[in-house]
Amino acid sequence: MTTFRELGVVPEIADALEAEGIVEAFPIQELALPIALGGHDIIGQARTGTGKTLAFGAALLQRIEHGGKEPRALVVAPTRELALQVTDDLLVAGGKLGTRVLSVYGGRAYEPQISALREGVDVVVGTPGRLLDLVKQKHLDLSKVGILVLDEADRMLDLGFLPDIERIIKRIPAQRQTMMFSATMPGEIVALSRRYLTRPTNVRAESHTESDATPQVVQHVFQAHQMDKPEMLARLLQAEGRGLTMIFCQTKRACDRVAADLAQRGFDAAAVHGDLGQSQRERALRAFRNGKIGVLVATDVAARGLDVDDVTHVVNYECPDSADTYVHRIGRTGRAGKKGVAVTLIDWSDLTRWRLVNGQLGLPFAEPQETYSTSPHFFEALGIPAGTKGKLPKEQRHGRAGLDAEELEDIGETGKIRSHTRADRDADRERPRPRRRKRSRTRTRAGPVTYTHL
Structure with a gap:
């Protein structure tokens, strides 16, 4: 070099x-x-x-x-x-x-x-x-x-x-x-x-075929049931060696749904998409880049340009709509000469679209194997420990600072957002509140109630 x-x-x-x-x-x-x-x-x-x-x-x-x-x-x-x-x-x-x-x-x-x-x-x-x-x-x-x-x-x-x-x-x-x-x-x-x-x-500076263009990325494609995907994802996120992880969804609603589900299962996850305010998007991206959260769920546009060398896994939770999208997504891992893992979950309804993407890139995954969250080959391929369940064990939770530890900046948006952290909110709770003044209530003959401060 x-x-x-x-x-x-x-x-x-x-x-x-x-x-x-x-x-x-x-x-x-x-x-x-x-x-x-x-x-x-x-x-x-x-x-x-x-x-x-x-x-x-x-x-x-x-x-x-x-x-x-x-x-x-x-x-x-x-x-x-x-x-x-x-x-x-x-x-x-x-x-x-x-x-x-x-x-x-x-x-x-x-x-x-x-x-x-x-x-x-x-x-x-x-x-x-x-x-x-x-x-x-x-x-x-x-x-x-x-x-x-x-x-x-x-x-x-x-x-x-x-x-x-x-x-x-x-x-x-x-x-x-x-x-x-x-x-x-x-x-x-x-x-x-x-x-x-x-x-x-x-x-x-790269080869014409995607397989040659991403030599540092190990790619896996599984045919999955829509209802079983949350369980598969939760187990995948407990794979050995899993570090910062990006999950791609097609819609903003799907991003919110997946991030909320992961949070309930004990993972430090945040969603990034166009409906969030700019300060909220930047806070989530900073938290992910700084390692305060371990999972970022994003749409393609929101994640464009995010440059983090330590992303170990990329998950296509939903089928990418084109070969270019697939290339950009899995390009988030395997950066700076490091190894990476890309996992794509394909619904039955998306098989035709996936075959087009697969064919354009010359990948060997035209017929993905039918896979469930309990499938032995799923555990073996991704290095998931035997017996792993769909929730993160309590003793493994809160290993990262979390999204609330990242400051939310006031960037002059409409409806100004004051910079705050978790410590600020705790201080607000402890701050003494002014005593409420007693009031006597008087009903008049005409009906309305008047108040007199004492």
Whole structure:
């Protein structure tokens, strides 16, 4: 493996990365960094979890001019969660350079973002909608942007952001470096690259087949009964070596139902989906990233961009609707060279859809084995101890701090939420309450009751 120093990264960035234990570059970084450092346009095809953020981030930080008022680089991401993750990575890598990085996205109050822009930033990372809003309100000036990054372009296409992206690009100087990263390359993304990239170099650091693309992930597919899935899931979560786990559902309602059921069975679980307030979503994601909860139940959009290296298991509680969705889901585990386990539970009614996904990816699971929560092969395949039941034993509960231990931020949403923790609530209960004043009640001849304070 090649180190970042050997790839030409300046000592300030290399030192900051080494302080975080990041010394050797991943394949996508090894391929993309020399090109990016030379100022050339790039089309990078890489799935989530392959290290693409530093593939463009290290070059971006090294090439921009620091200390100006207007941003010199812009990173466009499809979701708030990915924008936050990219921001965190850039702040770490650019710590010794003093790089000012601002993330802007919907769901947060405008004022803090506008205030930061007025003070001056070097890099802006944001979602298309909020970026356009700030540009139209003349709070965000893109006239000095020399580097543009489109991260997870295929996902932005799925979410209907392509028109917004084109509007943003038209506000940026034509003389710029553009880097676009995408897990897949549908026709619309190829057309976008032809319009806005100049003689780009194509970089691909993964194989064409999913089985080769995820060598660190052991995949299991079981044909399951809908009514038995909660029992199967509870036993699966007690498998040997199971650490942080992500469970994917198709709907927000299913996320809430699964998370509530797991909580009743003794597991530290939280749901993340679009119906939750932004502060609630961020609290759940932080709690999961910090290890305060061990299970995150999420929809695909809500979990997009969550970058946690220690996820050991991914569970497709419901059948993914496409091959791309399956790839993105199981890509949450087996990251940074670590091993991972992906388990997919297929209902009878979803067999036809699953066979399409299976065929597109060339997987060997076209006919999943019929499986129940008591099936011996289920226990053996996943390393579940014999005799495991559908509830977590009481002596094993509360091993983590829990969701309540993570602070809920006041982010200026409608209906402001005061920052609070469990300790705050305990203090509220102990705080003495004012004595109620006695009142005498008098009934008049006309009927109404009047009160007199004593």
